[in-house]
Amino acid sequence: MENFLPDQYSVPAGPAESEFRDRGSKFVAALRPVSTEAEALEVQQEQQRAHPKCNHHCYAYRLGRGTDRWRANDDGEPSGTAGKPILGQIDKFGISDVVIVVSRYFGGTKLGTSGLINAYREAARLALEAAPRGLRxxxxxxxxxxxxxxxxxxxxxxxxxxxxxxxxxxxxxxxxxxxxxxxxxxxxxxxxxxxxxxxxxxxxxxxxxxxxxxxxxxxxxxx
CATH class of the missing domain: 3.30.70.120 (Alpha-Beta Plaits)
Structure with missing residues (x-):
């Protein structure tokens, strides 16, 4: 557990990318530092443009030092299989002022609920591990x-x-x-x-x- 001063919290010091593959499907994660909801939503739109062949661009973000400014979105995937697993990794790493968008390339084989949860979670985890860290x-x-x-x-x-x-x-x-x-x-x-x-x-x-x-x-x- 990292020790911060009362008015400090952990943030990404820069962007990060990752990929996770499972049974032909590819999950591309983009992590970006953000400070507002508008910035977070713009990152999702950027990823939609960057990966036009993907039908799902799921995301989660957390803002500020507290626990009340967050959002998780499954973008058409079964409820609870994408956005919340991404958010869960953000919280596990104890980081804020961040958004992670995971775009899915379908490989022809359905992964099922547990497979989707694992894939979105792992893509987010890999991006978080690759991201430089800082304090705000x-x-x-x-x-x-x-x-x-x-x-x-x-x-x-x-x-x-x-x-x-x-x-x-x-x-x-x-x-x-x-x-x-x-x-x-x-x-x-x-x-x-x-x-x-x-x-x-x-x-x-x-x-x-x-x-x-x-x-x-x-x-x-x-x-």
Whole structure:
């Protein structure tokens, strides 16, 4: 079992292909990294165009860190014989933000329910074994807005906490954007405010505000 930080999850770092054969039938699997349902469905359409002689382009995808964004589709195969076996392998490998499409070339011999389940499962497994892996971190976007009187203490605090600016705008008022790991956002902001205000960390809670410093916390995003 791999050990990740609370806001990390495993994703494919690139595409992969595989083939599985059984009694003359060939099952061609295409694995692609995706971040939306639209991207996943586009991959299925691409495989339909790439394999026009196949009558079935079955697929499954899982998105995000949780367990509620998924879909499995048998594309005309007997119910439960294709999409769910593919999804089962995705979950067994513990990977997300991925779609696997398996296109079937019929070899003239019917495989039966168990044969189909095995074939789609094995094609997906081989693609997953071939795929490079990476980690995605769920981050929180934090925007700091302040007047130039706070420029020195804010920049000093960012330096002390080793925080890199994702974006910056020094026009009429200064604006700095940070991308913080989700699980560390509140503790980092407390430390930042304490440093800017010149106070001990123990005296600053989550509701503490620094005069002249506006802090905006936006929804989380996978990076």
């Amino acid at each position: 971190t769920v981050t929180t976007t934090v925007t700091l807005e302040f007047g130039y009187a706070l420029m020195t203490p804010v920049m000093s605090a960012l330096s002390q906490l080793n925080l890199e600016m994702a974006d910056q705008d020094f026009s009429e008022r200064a604006r700095v954007t940070l991308e913080l790991p989700e699980s560390e956002t509140q503790s980092t902001l407390r430390a930042l405010k304490a440093s800017v205000a010149g106070m001990y960390l123990e005296t600053v809670d989550d509701e503490f505000e620094v005069e002249g410093l506006k802090v905006s916390v936006n929804p989380t995003n996978p990076r």
